[in-house]
Amino acid sequence: MTAQGGDLLAWLESAITKAEADADRWHDAECSFHETTLIDVTVLQGGATLCDCEGPASVRRRCAADRKALSFYSETVAIRDRSAATLRAGQERGSEPDRRVLDDWNRANREAAHMLPLIQLLAEGYGWAEETSLADGQGQTPPTEGDRMT
Known part of the structure; x- marks a missing residue:
């Protein structure tokens, strides 16, 4: 992962796109909505059945929400x-530094530092695994209250 989490963001965007594309594909063999059993679906398309339950719609809603979180984080990093x-x-x-620009940097830096672990948690939901946690020096060190760029 890069210092700002760029690799993580690219990986997460790809994972969200894949999940969204797969939302309408053949559903799990045992959909509780249709009470389909493994024996029933073995006869259908090699082990799966087309599902019209709320599963695919739920996946698409989740992907849209996750993209909003990524967008918010990306905009914050861009401001910073x-x-x-x-x-x-x-x-x-x-x-002398422009006070307004300095305040923008401080706010965006603080927000980005606090949001990066949340973005990592989103990625873990899509299967991201990282050897080293963000707290071990990957990503920016979260500033403490009152930190200022001078």
Whole structure:
């Protein structure tokens, strides 16, 4: 995973796309909605049955909600990165940091740091497994209250 979780985000977007595409495919062999048993479906299409229960709709709703969370996180990271670039450019010119830009950076940096573990939990729901947790130095260190970029 990259420092901002870029690899994780790309992997998660791919997993969400796959889950969404698979939502209407052949459903599990034992759908409780239809009370289909394994014996019934062995005769149908090699072990599966087409299901019209709420399962596929539920998967699509979940994918849409997860995409909203990813979008919110990505927008927050973009604000943080734009603000950081503006602050760096100001430092290179030798000017004082714009208070509004500094506040934007602090807010976005804090929000992104707190949201990244939640994004990782979303990814785990899709099968993501990582050897090292975010708390062990992967990703940005969550700032403590009052941290400021100067």
